[in-house]
Amino acid sequence: MTDVPTNGGQPRQPRQPRQPRHAVRADAQRSVDALLTAAAEVFAASGVDAPVRQITARAGVGAGTLYRHFPQRSDLIAAVFRHEVDACADAAPALAARYDPADALARWLRRFAGFIATKRGLSAALHSGDPAYGSLPSYFQDRFIPVLGGLLDAAAAAGQIRGDADPMDLLRAVANLALPVGDENDEHAQRMVALLMDGLRYGAGAE
Amino acid sequence: MTDVPTNGGQPRQPRQPRQPRHAVRADAQRSVDALLTAAAEVFAASGVDAPVRQITARAGVGAGTLYRHFPQRSDLIAAVFRHEVDACADAAPALAARYDPADALARWLRRFAGFIATKRGLSAALHSGDPAYGSLPSYFQDRFIPVLGGLLDAAAAAGQIRGDADPMDLLRAVANLALPVGDENDEHAQRMVALLMDGLRYGAGAE
DNA sequence: TTGCTAAACGGAACATCGTTCCGTATCGTC
DNA sequence: GACGATACGGAACGATGTTCCGTTTAGCAA
Structure with missing residues (x-):
């Protein structure tokens, strides 16, 4: 393992998250859009400290989905x-x-x-x-x-x-x-x- | 319940918390002092958003004691x-x-x-x-x-x-x-x- | 069309926090 | 010394941010 002759200049770990295999899955895009819309409404109504569950509920997605797209609040x-x-x-x-x-x-x-x-x-x-x-x-x-x-x-x-x-x-x-x-x-x-x-x-x- | 003839001019709820019956119990005074000291140290180290338990632990006091003397954070x-x-x-x-x-x-x-x-x-x-x-x-x-x-x-x-x-x-x-x-x-x-x-x-x- | 796999999903579960509750211990007085 | 009011401790509760993982699904290929 002294050398890595394979994939010269093409690191395996995805430096560009683009083009992982196909651009972006349609359901993922829907989730992101729904979250952004819901979060905007909730933030406007209750401020940016509003509970996360309130946002996920309004967006109709699970908490895991939120954290997949937005790792941090x-x-x-x-x-x-x-x-x-x-x-x-x-x-x-x-x-x-x-x-x-x-x-x-x-x-x-x-x-x-x-x-x-x-x-x-x-x-x-x-x-x-x-x-x-x-x-x-x-x-x-x-x-x-x-x-x-x-x-x-x-x-x-x-x-x-x-x-x-x-x-x-x-x-x-x-x-x-x-x-x-x-x-x-x-x-x-x-x-x-x-x-x-x-x-x-x-x-x-x-x- | 049309009138409240009792205690004219002396509202029952203690407007002055002083002189409840005897001045202030010694253990209560110790708790307040310990809490103020501990809170000052914790606030200085971690800001005013520091967890309450951190303060009570440092003061050597239970959570109930804190809320008895300071009903709100x-x-x-x-x-x-x-x-x-x-x-x-x-x-x-x-x-x-x-x-x-x-x-x-x-x-x-x-x-x-x-x-x-x-x-x-x-x-x-x-x-x-x-x-x-x-x-x-x-x-x-x-x-x-x-x-x-x-x-x-x-x-x-x-x-x-x-x-x-x-x-x-x-x-x-x-x-x-x-x-x-x-x-x-x-x-x-x-x-x-x-x-x-x-x-x-x-x-x-x-x- | 059908099969397959990586990607994404949902929501239960976990950790942490503020706060409340209540049985127990203690202080101060009679 | 006994008694009652006061205070104590810490378990328990509810809410919240975050993680985990079994299940579902989109998109490509045969």
């Missing part, structure tokens, strides 16, 4: 987070196509506030030091800053809002406004976001 | 917090008597940084909305601001440090520096606190 949380970030970011083009720039911006900010409102308990999780969360903040920024930047630029170019708004500033502001604290309903958040939007409109043309 | 955490705030604040007079003002200030700030360093996970607990924590922030301020203010005034009066340092600002700054994040040891915090102290000295007499 944090993996599921991170996956749901990314999934929702994508959904929110991907909503922008449709809005931009259907509404005029300022309206599209306002609608997307509302959408974004709704996204944030489902993130109760996540900020604590983010600071837990779990490496599974390490890439989430940058993912958040990488996806949202270009999207919001585009909407802002379009509205500014149309002369509908002021031109000096910084996307990151606005993301942080809306996130702080919409993060649920205590028992206040999200009506308050929506009003504050609308106020922010009016602030942007008010400065149109100025400077 | 948050009660124990709050009690330990208050206990340590007191110990830290009470350390100031001795330091002020033994060392010259600026030295006493520096030593107390180190002491305070050590206090903060044991508070991993507490900030999350404070924001959990549990009413048992409601009074902790004001307790923190009420005890520390006069203590630090006294030390600052003495050092400023002696011309050893600048005179425009705000106690609350300094508390927040040191707390932020000393709060353990990730795996860094507290050496870093002590260096930063020393730096802050040098900053105070540097401004002596200025302005």
Whole structure:
């Protein structure tokens, strides 16, 4: 066993989990989708500390299935987070196509506030030091800053809002406004976001 | 049951837990002391989320005893917090008597940084909305601001440090520096606190 | 179509945790 | 010294995260 002449350069252990034999089994894909959907709903309703069984029950799968696809709880949380970030970011083009720039911006900010409102308990999780969360903040920024930047630029170019708004500033502001604290309903958040939007409109043309 | 004529003005439920019949039994006092000491050590080592059994084992006490004195977990955490705030604040007079003002200030700030360093996970607990924590922030301020203010005034009066340092600002700054994040040891915090102290000295007499 | 095997599934079982319960031991008083 | 209120210990309970393993199924091949 001094040498391993077989499979030169092709290590036996699967370095790429892709192409294990056939791409991905249909039932596995269904399970993952069901889990992501169920987890998103449960997290929104009860926070990210919700019991695992509640998620598996809603998804109609066993606990073993969950842990097969998401070995750690944090993996599921991170996956749901990314999934929702994508959904929110991907909503922008449709809005931009259907509404005029300022309206599209306002609608997307509302959408974004709704996204944030489902993130109760996540900020604590983010600071837990779990490496599974390490890439989430940058993912958040990488996806949202270009999207919001585009909407802002379009509205500014149309002369509908002021031109000096910084996307990151606005993301942080809306996130702080919409993060649920205590028992206040999200009506308050929506009003504050609308106020922010009016602030942007008010400065149109100025400077 | 339309009226309750009995015990006018003296509600039956014990509003003051003091003076139940005789002051407090000696064994009960021992248990409380052992629990506070053990909890402080365990919290410092493992954070406030440490298992309850670990605390009772270290205190040499049964679980029932813990819950008799601290009906909720948050009660124990709050009690330990208050206990340590007191110990830290009470350390100031001795330091002020033994060392010259600026030295006493520096030593107390180190002491305070050590206090903060044991508070991993507490900030999350404070924001959990549990009413048992409601009074902790004001307790923190009420005890520390006069203590630090006294030390600052003495050092400023002696011309050893600048005179425009705000106690609350300094508390927040040191707390932020000393709060353990990730795996860094507290050496870093002590260096930063020393730096802050040098900053105070540097401004002596200025302005 | 039928057979086969790796992959995936479900849910019982295990370990751990916070909390409760209650029989027993102890303290302080009369 | 005896008695009653108080406190103690730790087993027991319910909930939860996680693992294990016998069973099922998807997808390929003959």
